[in-house]
Amino acid sequence: MAVFTAVNDADLAGFLTHYSLGAVLDFRGIASGIENSNFFLTTERGDYVLTIFEKLTARELPFYLDLMQHLAGHRVPVPDPVVRDDARLFGELHGKPATIVTKLTGRPELAPNAHHCAEVGQMLARMHLAGRDFAASQPNLRSLPWWEHVVPEIAPFVEGDTHRMLLEELAHQRAFFASADYASLPGGPCHCDLFRDNVLFAHGSDEGGDRLGGFFDFYFAGTDKWLFDLAVTVNDWCVDLATGELDETRANALVRAYQTVRPLGDAETRHWRDMLRAAAYRFWVSRLYDFHKPRAAEMLKAHDPGHFERILADRIGSASVGSLS
Known part of the structure; x- marks a missing residue:
């Protein structure tokens, strides 16, 4: 999340005329992330997040919002889009689609242990199964x-071993995606971006441990193989940040x-190794693209492409990552 499009008091007041949320008590931008403009919004009715979509179009947006509404209705803890007075789930700010969703409780756990990973793994599977009767597909x-x-x-921006791995892995993934085994893998709606900073935990709960508060930021979601979603999650939650290597204890707990x-x-x-490689490649390519072709933003924290280059190299070369316990 970031702020690419500024919103002043008049902008906000005009947008909120379509909602029954009461008076604004607090409104501020969110600095983390790189895709949309996001703001914390507190009104007399509660705490929310306002998002302006910088790339997604009004035609594409219903898939994401309808999916979140569907999952919330199936008791999966996700932000629930607030219905406007005209029954729509989004409107427009500065010529771009924008929405308000409920704000989950808790905060991200950026140094997860096996307990946190197990909580995430179980809820991810629940989310996948809850999406089986979701009618839309994208x-x-x-x-x-x-x-x-x-x-x-x-590719012209990188050279040597990095250039070679970028092209060779694309060829590997083309062959994997074209295989009969890949076609047979089960799938459905996936989060596709379930990193540590997209999950909240309520710390020190009455149950004696950290309790998962919910998943958020579904704006990279899509219909994909469930194994891909699991691999994306493991590659972030169960990785040594310095080396890119998997932490077996956390990975086993999550899976x-x-x-x-x-x-x-x-x-x-x-095909666990192949999918771990696909998940690493997706984010390496994305970060290379954002690094070499950046967009301007009022608040923006760039991500290091080298992190997922190390993860991909490990998933290709390590003898242990192909096994599932």
């Missing part, structure tokens, strides 16, 4: 077709908890 917009489009644009809700099939088990 591809993951940062999958293979996008890689094929942007890799030629960023085992996931499988208590949705056991993995044989093809998923066979």
Whole structure:
């Protein structure tokens, strides 16, 4: 999240005329992230998040908001879009689609242990199963077709082993995506970006441990293979940030908890390494693109492409990452 589009008091007042949320008590921008303009909003009715979509169009947006509403209705803890007085889930600010969603409680756990990973794994599986009867479908917009489009644009910026890995991994993923095994993998609506900073925990709960508060930031969601969503999550929650290597204790806790809700099939088990590589490649390509072709923003924290380059290199070369416990 970031602020690319500024919102003044008059802008906000005009937008809120379409909602029944009462008087504004607090409004401020959110600095983290790189895709949309986001603001914390507190009114007489409660705490919310206002998002202005910098890339998503009004035609694309209903998939994400309807999915969040669907999951919230199935008791998956996600932000629930606030319905406007005209029954719509979004409007327009500065010529761009914008929405208000409920704000979850808790804060991100940026140094997770096995308990946190198990909580995330179990809820991720619940989310996947809850999405089975979601009627809409939209591809993951940062999958293979996008890689094929942007890799030629960023390849001239890198050289040596980095350039070679960028092109060789694209070829590997093309072959994997074209395989019969890939086609057989189960899937449905996926978060596709379930990093540590997109999950909240209520710390020191009455139950004696940190309790998962919910998943948020669904604006990279898409219809994809559930194994891809699991791999994206493991690659962030269970990684040594300095080396990119998997922490086996955390990875086993997350995957085992996931499988208590949705056991993995044989093809998923066979292609775990391939999907870990796909998940790492997706974010490496994205970060290379954002680094070499940046956009201006009032508040922006760039992400290091080298982090996912190290993760991908480990998933390709490590002998242990292909197994599932």
